[in-house]
Amino acid sequence: MKNNSYTVAVLGAGNIGSAVISRLLHLDNEVININLSKVLVSDSTKDRDFDSNLITEDFNEIANDENIDLVIEVLGGVEPGKEYIKELLQKGKSVITANKDIIADCGEELIKTAQENNACLYFEAAVAAGIPVLKPLIESLRGEELSRVAGIINGTSNYILTAMEEGSTYGDALQNAQELGYAEPDPTNDVEGIDAKYKAMILSLLCFGVSPSTDDVYTEGISKITKEDFDWAKRLNKTIKLVAQIDNSQEGFNARVYPVLVDSKHPLAAIRGALNAVLVEGENINQLVFSGPGAGAAPTASAIIGDVLSACHQMASNQTNWYPLRTPKTGDKAIKDVDSSWFIRLSVKDEPGVLAAIASLFGKNNVSIESVIQEGRGDNAELVLVTHEASEHNLTSSIDSIANLDSVSSVTSTIRVYL
Amino acid sequence: MKNNSYTVAVLGAGNIGSAVISRLLHLDNEVININLSKVLVSDSTKDRDFDSNLITEDFNEIANDENIDLVIEVLGGVEPGKEYIKELLQKGKSVITANKDIIADCGEELIKTAQENNACLYFEAAVAAGIPVLKPLIESLRGEELSRVAGIINGTSNYILTAMEEGSTYGDALQNAQELGYAEPDPTNDVEGIDAKYKAMILSLLCFGVSPSTDDVYTEGISKITKEDFDWAKRLNKTIKLVAQIDNSQEGFNARVYPVLVDSKHPLAAIRGALNAVLVEGENINQLVFSGPGAGAAPTASAIIGDVLSACHQMASNQTNWYPLRTPKTGDKAIKDVDSSWFIRLSVKDEPGVLAAIASLFGKNNVSIESVIQEGRGDNAELVLVTHEASEHNLTSSIDSIANLDSVSSVTSTIRVYL
Numbered sequence: 047m048k049n050n051s052y053t054v055a056v057l058g059a060g061n062i063g064s065a066v067i068s069r070l071l072h073l074d075n076e077v078i079n080i081n082l083s084k085v086l087v088s089d090s091t092k093d094r095d096f097d098s099n100l101i102t103e104d105f106n107e108i109a110n111d112e113n114i115d116l117v118i119e120v121l122g123g124v125e126p127g128k129e130y131i132k133e134l135l136q137k138g139k140s141v142i143t144a145n146k147d148i149i150a151d152c153g154e155e156l157i158k159t160a161q162e163n164n165a166c167l168y169f170e171a172a173v174a175a176g177i178p179v180l181k182p183l184i185e186s187l188r189g190e191e192l193s194r195v196a197g198i199i200n201g202t203s204n205y206i207l208t209a210m211e212e213g214s215t216y217g218d219a220l221q222n223a224q225e226l227g228y229a230e231p232d233p234t235n236d237v238e239g240i241d242a243k244y245k246a247m248i249l250s251l252l253c254f255g256v257s258p259s260t261d262d263v264y265t266e267g268i269s270k271i272t273k274e275d276f277d278w279a280k281r282l283n284k285t286i287k288l289v290a291q292i293d294n295s296q297e298g299f300n301a302r303v304y305p306v307l308v309d310s311k312h313p314l315a316a317i318r319g320a321l322n323a324v325l326v327e328g329e330n331i332n333q334l335v336f337s338g339p340g341a342g343a344a345p346t347a348s349a350i351i352g353d354v355l356s357a358c359h360q361m362a363s364n365q366t367n368w369y370p371l372r373t374p375k376t377g378d379k380a381i382k383d384v385d386s387s388w389f390i391r392l393s394v395k396d397e398p399g400v401l402a403a404i405a406s407l408f409g410k411n412n413v414s415i416e417s418v419i420q421e422g423r424g425d426n427a428e429l430v431l432v433t434h435e436a437s438e439h440n441l442t443s444s445i446d447s448i449a450n451l452d453s454v455s456s457v458t459s460t461i462r463v464y465l
Numbered sequence: 466m467k468n469n470s471y472t473v474a475v476l477g478a479g480n481i482g483s484a485v486i487s488r489l490l491h492l493d494n495e496v497i498n499i500n501l502s503k504v505l506v507s508d509s510t511k512d513r514d515f516d517s518n519l520i521t522e523d524f525n526e527i528a529n530d531e532n533i534d535l536v537i538e539v540l541g542g543v544e545p546g547k548e549y550i551k552e553l554l555q556k557g558k559s560v561i562t563a564n565k566d567i568i569a570d571c572g573e574e575l576i577k578t579a580q581e582n583n584a585c586l587y588f589e590a591a592v593a594a595g596i597p598v599l600k601p602l603i604e605s606l607r608g609e610e611l612s613r614v615a616g617i618i619n620g621t622s623n624y625i626l627t628a629m630e631e632g633s634t635y636g637d638a639l640q641n642a643q644e645l646g647y648a649e650p651d652p653t654n655d656v657e658g659i660d661a662k663y664k665a666m667i668l669s670l671l672c673f674g675v676s677p678s679t680d681d682v683y684t685e686g687i688s689k690i691t692k693e694d695f696d697w698a699k700r701l702n703k704t705i706k707l708v709a710q711i712d713n714s715q716e717g718f719n720a721r722v723y724p725v726l727v728d729s730k731h732p733l734a735a736i737r738g739a740l741n742a743v744l745v746e747g748e749n750i751n752q753l754v755f756s757g758p759g760a761g762a763a764p765t766a767s768a769i770i771g772d773v774l775s776a777c778h779q780m781a782s783n784q785t786n787w788y789p790l791r792t793p794k795t796g797d798k799a800i801k802d803v804d805s806s807w808f809i810r811l812s813v814k815d816e817p818g819v820l821a822a823i824a825s826l827f828g829k830n831n832v833s834i835e836s837v838i839q840e841g842r843g844d845n846a847e848l849v850l851v852t853h854e855a856s857e858h859n860l861t862s863s864i865d866s867i868a869n870l871d872s873v874s875s876v877t878s879t880i881r882v883y884l
Contacts, residue, residue: 069608069749076789077607170605176750178605185778186589186597186771188496189488313756316735330488330767331595331757337732338753348749352605355788359604363782369774370495 051079052358055108057086057130058121059094059101062144065347066118067096073351078358084108086121109133116166116357118350119143124151135159135167140361142353144171144346150244154257154371161368166360168353173245174199174322176345177338178352183252187326188369194327195253196291196464199245201320201340202229202236203268203288207305208318210276211285216269228320228341238267239288239303246290249324250301254294255372258301264381266304275459278391278430283310287317289464298379306464307389314464382439387416387465389432390445391458396420396427400453404429407451411444412436425455432463470498471777474527476505476549477540478513478520481563484766485537486515492770497777503527505540528552535585535776537769538562543570554578554586559780561772563590563765569663573676573790580787585779587772592664593618593741595764596757597771602671606745607788613746614672615710615883618664620739620759621648621655622687622707626724627737629695630704635688647739647760657686658707658722665709668743669720673713674791677720683800685723694878697810697849702729706736708883717798725883726808733883801858806835806884808851809864810877815839815846819872823848826870830863831855847877854884 054070056063063085070082085100086108094101105126108114117134119141121127128148131141136159143149149156149172160167170180174197183195198204205228209219220237223229235241243265250256250263268288279286284307292301308315313335317323322340327333339345394400401418408415413436421428433441441460449457473489475482482504489501504519505527513520524545527533536553538560540546547567550560555578562568568575568591579586589599593616602614617623624647628638639656642648654660662684669675669682687707698705703726711720727734732754736742741759746752758764813819820837827834832855840847852860860879868876 074608074610076792177753178601181605182597182601185775186600186768188774189493189770190767191493311735313735316730316732328767330763332764334596334755334757336753336755339751344749345751348609348747349605351608355607356604359788369778373495 050362051081052115052361053081053083053113054354055084055086055111055114055117056082057105057108057117057119057127059085059087060120060122061343062346063120064095065343066120066350069347069351070354071096077355080354083114084111105130109137114139115361116140116142116354118354119145120350121145124148128152131156132159135163135165138163138165140166140357142350142357143169144350145169146172146241146244146248150247153248153251157368157371166357168357169248170353171346171349173248174324174336174338174340175342176348177322177324177336177340178349179324179336180252181352181356182336183326184369187328187331190328190330191375192253192326192328193295194291194293195249195324196289196314197245197249197322197324198287198314198317199290199322199324199340200236200239200242200288201322202233203239203242204317204322205320206237207268207271207286207288210271210273213273215273216271237269239265242288242290242303246292246301246303249290250292251371253292253326253372254299255374256299256301256378258378262301262378264302264304268305270459271305271461272459275391275461278389279307282307282389282432284308285310285315286461287314287464289314293384294376296376298376299374300379300381300384302381302384304462306462308464312464382437384438385435386438386441387433387435387463388441389459389461389463390430392429392431392448393455393458394427394429395425395453395455396423397453401429403451403453404448407447408433408444411440413440413444428458435465469777469781470500471534471780472500472502472532473773474503474505474530474533474536475501476524476527476536476538476546478504478506479539479541480762481765482539483514484762485539485769488766488770489773490515496774499773502533503530524549528556533558534780535559535561535773537773538564539769540564543567547571550575551578554582554584557582557584559585559776561769561776562588563769564588565591565660565663565667569666572667572670576787576790585776587776588667589772590765590768592667593743593755593757593759594761595767596741596743596755596759597768598743598755599671600771600775601755602745603788606747606750609747609749610794611672611745611747612714613710613712614668614743615708615733616664616668616741616743617706617733617736618709618741618743618759619655619658619661619707620741621652622658622661623736623741624739625656626687626690626705626707629690629692632692634692635690656688658684661707661709661722665711665720665722668709669711670790672711672745672791673718674793675718675720677797681720681797683721683723687724689878690724690880691878694810694880697808698726701726701808701851703727704729704734705880706733706883708733713794715795717795718793719798719800719803721800721803723881725881727883731883801856803857804854805857805860806852806854806882807860808878808880808882809849811848811850811867812874812877813846813848814844814872814874815842816872820848822870822872823867826866827852827863830859832859832863851882
C-alpha cells in the first residue's frame, strides 16, 4: 500500500469533483499509482461519467475503510465537510480540500489535528485555484519574514472591474458575468468581498501565523464603484481593483479587503478578467507576484492533483507535512489605525469658500491634501480630491464632517489608493 | 542529529556565500536548528564577517566530516564545484547549489546521483534567483502536461532593454548597467543570451525531461538591438524582450533564447528592469506567471534558505526528495523547423518594383506578409515588414535572397515576434 500506490476517495462529484475524478483516472503513472476506490455523492441514482461501483451515499464507508489513504473533499460549504475532515485526519488519513470556507473557519485547528495524527492536509486550491502559491508560501518562503501579502483573489469581481475599466457599467458587467457563469445568481459573496475575505484569512494564517476572525478583517465590496470612478481613475493613470491586503510591520498586523486605486504600471493593474494574482513582499525577496487562473474546474483540479502528489510523496515517509506554523510577531492593528490615502469625489455648490471649508476640516483631522480638481460650475460642481496618507480614523472623521457642510450636496465616492 | 537540528557547511564565501552565512547564523529557530560548522574559502587569511574558526581551505575536511548533513555550494563556475557536489552526494550528504552552470552541464546526472544515494539536491536559486519557481514546477505542477515555459531569466539584459525602451541607446544602457554592477566588465554571457541558455537548459530538464546540449539551444543575444528597433516596436504597440522559450507539442520539443517583440499587454512586457519572470502554460492551468527579483545576494540567499528548509524537512524522513523526472513526450524539433513571425527592417532604394521583388521572394519561400510600412523616399527609404508565421528555414532563406537584391542596400534588423 505504501509503495507509490495509494487508495483514494473523493467527497463530492459536482463540477470540481468530476474534474478531479477524471484527472485521477488518467494520472500520469510515472509519478504515482492511484486507486480511486469510492466517491461520496448525495444522490446515487444520478448518471455519472465514472464507474457506478465507486459511488456511495454513506460517509462512514469511506471513514471506516482502512485501505483508503487519502480523501479529497470537494463538497462545498462548511458542514458536513468540516466534521468529515476532522474525523478523517483523526483516523490518520490524508486530506486534500479546495474548501476555503472550512480552512478560513478552522484552518489552524485542522492543521494541528493533521500534525498530531501524522496526516497530510493540503488546500492549495482554496486560494487562487490554479496558481501554486500556498505551497511556495508555506515551504519555499518559510524562512522569510514577510511584510505584505496582497492579492486579487476573487475572479468574479476582477472580471466585473475589468469590464468596467473597458467602459461597461457595474450592472451590465455583473449581468454579463452571470450569463457567462462567472457570477452566481446571488453575487453577494463575490462582489461584497466575502469570498476574498475568507482567502485573506487563510493567507493570514499561513504567512503571519495569525487567525483573524471574520469581524477582524475589514471588508468592502465593489458594488458601489461606478463608471465615473473608472473615468477618474484613468485620468489619474490608475485603475480600480478589489484587493485583499495583509500588512505586518512593527506597528502591527492588519488584514482587509477593499477596492483600491492601483497605479496603471503596478503589477496588480495588469491582472485582468477572471485572473488572480498574489503579491508577496519581504526584505530579502523584495516583491514576488504569482498570477494565473483563479477559478474554474480544470485549474482547481490541477491544484488538487498537485496536492495529491505532495501528500502521496509525503505519506511514503510517514511524516507530518507541516513546518511549525509561524508565530505572530506583533499585535493586531485595528482598521481605524491603518494609514491610507483616499480618492474622494464630492458633489458641491461652486461658491466662494467651499474648498477652504473642506480643506480646513481635513486639516483639523490632520489629513493633508495631495491634489484637488474641480469640474463644472454652479450647483452641480464636482470636487475630486486625493489625500496624502492618514489614518482611516482621521479620514472617516474628515468625511463625516465634510458631508455635513451646507455647500456639499453629497460624498459621491471614497476609494482608497493602493500604497 | 536528525531531530530538527542539522550541521551545515558552505563552499564559498563571496558575495552570495556571505549573504547565505549571515542568514544561516540568524535563522528563525521555530523551523529548524542549523549548526554552521565549516566554510570553504580559497584564502583563509582574508578578514571575514563570521567566526574565523569556521574557515577551511581544504574541501576534504568537509567531505569527510560525518557530522555534516548538508552542504551549500556557492563557488561559481563549473569546476571544482561539480566534482565536489558529486562526491558529497555519493557520501549521502544533501547539497544545495545556486550554480546554473553546473546544473545545466550535468543536472540529470546529479539528480540521479542524489536519488541513488537518498540525498537531497535542490537548486532553486539557479533559475530566477529569488522567485520560488523550480519547486512549484517540480512538485505542484508535476501532474500537469506543460506545453510552454517562457521566461525573462536574465536580469542584466532585461535591465538594458528596459533602459532602451525608455530611450537609451544600447551602449549607454550597457555602460550604466556596468556602473551599477548589474553587468560584468565583459558582459558577453548576459547580453549574448548564454546565461539565459543555461537556465533554459535547466527548465527543459525539469519541465519536459529533456537535457538539450548547449548547441541544441539556439541562442541570439541583444547586442544588435537598436534604439530604432524600439521606436518601431512602440509604433506597433510592442516592446522588445530577451526571452528563453521552450515549446513542447506533438510536433516536437524546442528550446531557444532570442530577443522578441512582445505585445505591450502581454504579461512579459510588464517585467521591467532587473526583474525576472517565468511563464508556464498547460491545458489545465492555462497560463501562470511567476515574477520577482532575478539576481542579487539577498534574493539568491532567500532561495537557498528555502532549499535548506526543504532539505532538512526531507532529511528527517530519510527519503529521496525527487519525484521521477518527466519522460520526454516527443522528439526534438530543430530551430529551422520552428515557426515564427518576423519583424524585418530593410534599407531600400525607393524605385518601382522593389516591393514586388521582395514580396515575390517571400512568396517563393511560402512566407506571407502581414504588414508593410515604407518610410522615406529615394536611396535611403526604409521598408518595415511583419510576416505571418512561417518556419525559421523559410524565413532565413527569404532574407538571404532579399539581401542579394540590387535595390536592397541592407537588412537592418530581423527580430522575431513572440507568438
